[in-house]
Amino acid sequence: MSDPTAGGLENLLSEDRRFPPSAEFVAQANATADLYAWANADRPAFWAEQARELISWSTPFEQTLDWSQAPVARWFADGTLNAAYNAVDRHVEAGRGDRVALHFEGEAGDTRTITYADLQREVSKTANALASLGVGTGDRVAIYLPLIPEAVFTMLACARIGAPHSVVFGGFSAEALHSRILDAEAKVVVTADGGFRRGAPSALKPAVDEALDKGAPSVQHVLVVQRTQQEVSWTEGRDVWWSDVVDPASDQHTPVDVEAEHPLFILYTSGTTGKPKGIFHTTGGYLTQAAYTHLNVFDLKPETDVYWCTADIGWITGHTYVVYGPLVNGATQVIYEGTPDTPHRGRWWEIIAKYGVTILYTAPTAIRTCMKWGEEIPAQFDLSSLRVLGSVGEPINPEAWMWYRRVIGGDKAPIVDTWWQTETGAIMISPLPGVTETKPGSAQVPLPGVAADVVDDEAHSVPNGSGGYLVLTEPWPAMLRGIWGDQQRYKDTYWSRFQNLYFAGDGAKKDDDGDIWLLGRVDDVMNVSGHRLSTTEIESALVSHPWVAEAAVVGANDETTGQAVVAFVILRGDAGASQTPADEVQAELRNHVAKEIGPIAKPRQVLVVQELPKTRSGKIMRRLLRDVAEHRQVGDATTLADSSVMDLIAQGLSTPQSD
Numbered sequence: 020m021s022d023p024t025a026g027g028l029e030n031l032l033s034e035d036r037r038f039p040p041s042a043e044f045v046a047q048a049n050a051t052a053d054l055y056a057w058a059n060a061d062r063p064a065f066w067a068e069q070a071r072e073l074i075s076w077s078t079p080f081e082q083t084l085d086w087s088q089a090p091v092a093r094w095f096a097d098g099t100l101n102a103a104y105n106a107v108d109r110h111v112e113a114g115r116g117d118r119v120a121l122h123f124e125g126e127a128g129d130t131r132t133i134t135y136a137d138l139q140r141e142v143s144k145t146a147n148a149l150a151s152l153g154v155g156t157g158d159r160v161a162i163y164l165p166l167i168p169e170a171v172f173t174m175l176a177c178a179r180i181g182a183p184h185s186v187v188f189g190g191f192s193a194e195a196l197h198s199r200i201l202d203a204e205a206k207v208v209v210t211a212d213g214g215f216r217r218g219a220p221s222a223l224k225p226a227v228d229e230a231l232d233k234g235a236p237s238v239q240h241v242l243v244v245q246r247t248q249q250e251v252s253w254t255e256g257r258d259v260w261w262s263d264v265v266d267p268a269s270d271q272h273t274p275v276d277v278e279a280e281h282p283l284f285i286l287y288t289s290g291t292t293g294k295p296k297g298i299f300h301t302t303g304g305y306l307t308q309a310a311y312t313h314l315n316v317f318d319l320k321p322e323t324d325v326y327w328c329t330a331d332i333g334w335i336t337g338h339t340y341v342v343y344g345p346l347v348n349g350a351t352q353v354i355y356e357g358t359p360d361t362p363h364r365g366r367w368w369e370i371i372a373k374y375g376v377t378i379l380y381t382a383p384t385a386i387r388t389c390m391k392w393g394e395e396i397p398a399q400f401d402l403s404s405l406r407v408l409g410s411v412g413e414p415i416n417p418e419a420w421m422w423y424r425r426v427i428g429g430d431k432a433p434i435v436d437t438w439w440q441t442e443t444g445a446i447m448i449s450p451l452p453g454v455t456e457t458k459p460g461s462a463q464v465p466l467p468g469v470a471a472d473v474v475d476d477e478a479h480s481v482p483n484g485s486g487g488y489l490v491l492t493e494p495w496p497a498m499l500r501g502i503w504g505d506q507q508r509y510k511d512t513y514w515s516r517f518q519n520l521y522f523a524g525d526g527a528k529k530d531d532d533g534d535i536w537l538l539g540r541v542d543d544v545m546n547v548s549g550h551r552l553s554t555t556e557i558e559s560a561l562v563s564h565p566w567v568a569e570a571a572v573v574g575a576n577d578e579t580t581g582q583a584v585v586a587f588v589i590l591r592g593d594a595g596a597s598q599t600p601a602d603e604v605q606a607e608l609r610n611h612v613a614k615e616i617g618p619i620a621k622p623r624q625v626l627v628v629q630e631l632p633k634t635r636s637g638k639i640m641r642r643l644l645r646d647v648a649e650h651r652q653v654g655d656a657t658t659l660a661d662s663s664v665m666d667l668i669a670q671g672l673s674t675p676q677s678d
């Protein structure tokens with residue numbers, strides 16, 4: 020584990036720019052400062068009040084929190100509800116059926132406007148179709164789709180039936196999809212012929228075919244949306260077209276009441292070992308915190324705001340802040356299928372101007388990319404509708420924060436830098452836009468109802484001005500309930516580092532005001548463009564190539580993506596690599612990782628070395644490799660079994676650029 024307090028962090032504490040909310044903003048803000056005191060006085064009662072206020076229950080709950088089985092929490096456990104009813108039907112019943120739920124913008128310029136009444140019909144049809152394919156309450160459904168309306172329909176259709184969904188990001192490989200289908204024992208896979216990416220159709224169905232060819236006995240059907248009209252291969256009896264089963268299905272469907280602790284979804288995320296973890300979330304507590312945070316952190320006014328979160332549904336941000344939070348709150352939102360630079364680098368800003376987006380939620384990596392492209396691009400569009408800006412996924416450096424505020428937010432929209440994780444289910448640490456005086460680069464304060472701290476190695480709370488490990492000290496409603504099929508791993512990963520404290524895996528620092536600054540992961544997890552990747556998983560992918568004898572992977576600082584994957588490999592002497600030019604070896608191995616895991620995991624560099632730095636017990640010292648990858652003087656190497664290894668590595672390095 021690396022030392023979160025080491026190196027170059029002092030400058031964070033010298034940040035003295037402050038941005039108090041404007042009087043106009045304060046006057047209309049949803050969240051007020053008294054929320055903190057109220058929540059602190061009785062945290063469970065505070066959450067119970069949110070659950071009653073924001074969520075419709077079929078059976079009202081009496082019990083708020085049961086922590087007797089810690090670390091597995093039960094929230095609102097004797098209540099029953101349905102997530103899709105909360106996200107859709109109740110808005111229609113309340114006479115808001117004509118409100119736009121989704122403004123869909125396809126990459127190719129096709130659009131679709133879906134009201135809450137439309138959404139109710141589409142979700143009901145999808146639920147009936149899934150039921151006709153054999154999906155019942157408790158069955159798992161894998162979703163491997165681009166960001167198109169059918170993805171939202173399918174997630175909510177699963178919720179309607181009480182069938183936990185497992186969304187797999189469309190950029191993941193057949194191999195990654197296969198392991199996730201197997202682990203969750205999915206009964207149905209919902210996919211599309213493809214999606215549009217950078218101006219061209221890209222295929223999805225072949226990856227599903229390849230995954231199922233590897234063997235997946237639980238899968239009975241593959242439901243295929245026609246999006247790109249590409250040719251697909253077809254397995255009769257197993258594969259069915261969306262248009263054949265969903266389009267003709269009845270648009271009447273009764274949502275299934277489930278207990279508050281019924282699993283809503285599984286979402287796989289990278290851990291410190293090679294095997295991704297199936298994080299699972301349940302219904303009542305998750306929905307409560309999703310709705311509460313969405314309403315207060317973004318100051319949502321459902322009647323007037325147009326909200327846009329740029330995340331894909333393949334990530335937790337897409338679950339909580341594209342699907343459940345906004346829809347439970349009855350928001351109008353934009354969803355966009357494509358990349359920010361298609362067909363031109365102003366596409367996002369054009370979308371904001373077109374729909375009058377008022378709240379934008381995106382990742383620092385996107386902001387840094389736009390900074391690189393130049394501020395004259397957003398300057399061509401009217402962004403004056405924006406009134407709240409959000410950031411998520413990785414630390415936002417103060418320069419990017421300032422640019423975001425000035426160029427995108429017109430120097431007036433408050434920025435909320437939101438810290439949370441797949442595991443936490445919803446935002447945990449963030450300013451409140453009408454309350455907090457914001458600071459560029461800091462996520463600042465735990466939300467009302469959330470208890471977080473920064474502790475040292477012995478679990479003691481560190482004083483202001485010091486660094487340590489971020490922990491959560493009290494259970495929260497949207498917390499994960501475990502790792503699918505492996506509760507021991509849940510305990511080991513999050514609850515064994517410190518007794519009775521949830522260990523987030525992040526280093527953090529408290530500044531002189533007690534505000535929290537996130538400093539990145541302290542475990543073997545990398546954060547590339549706000550996406551979590553495991554060093555071990557990429558190492559396993561590399562050694563599965565016949566040319567590779569050994570591999571070590573590190574996350575090196577990268578100006579745009581936050582971190583980038585840098586791999587060090589030892590080649591097998593006897594394999595084909597020795598006859599292949601060095602740049603071809605590197606290209607081959609980079610592509611191999613992309614194929615095994617997905618393009619997001621493709622190393623920026625693959626460095627061929629003769630040896631790897633190891634301790635006497637055989638553990639690779641990634642810290643030293645990170646020094647090399649970041650072109651720094653190599654740190655203390657005295658614990659190496661062979662201290663000449665680092666010299667060997669430094670001498671033999673060639674550093675080809677990534678594409």
Ligand code: PRX
Pocket residue numbers: 288335336410411412413414415436437438439440441442462523524525537538539540546549550551
């Ligand atoms: O390291 C932290 C970083 O992202 C990790 C969680 O990744 P994931 O589960 O994929 O969820 C990302 C979206 C919620 C965290 O452990 N992280 C997330 N938000 C921030 C952040 N680091 C710094 N500042 C943030 N605002």
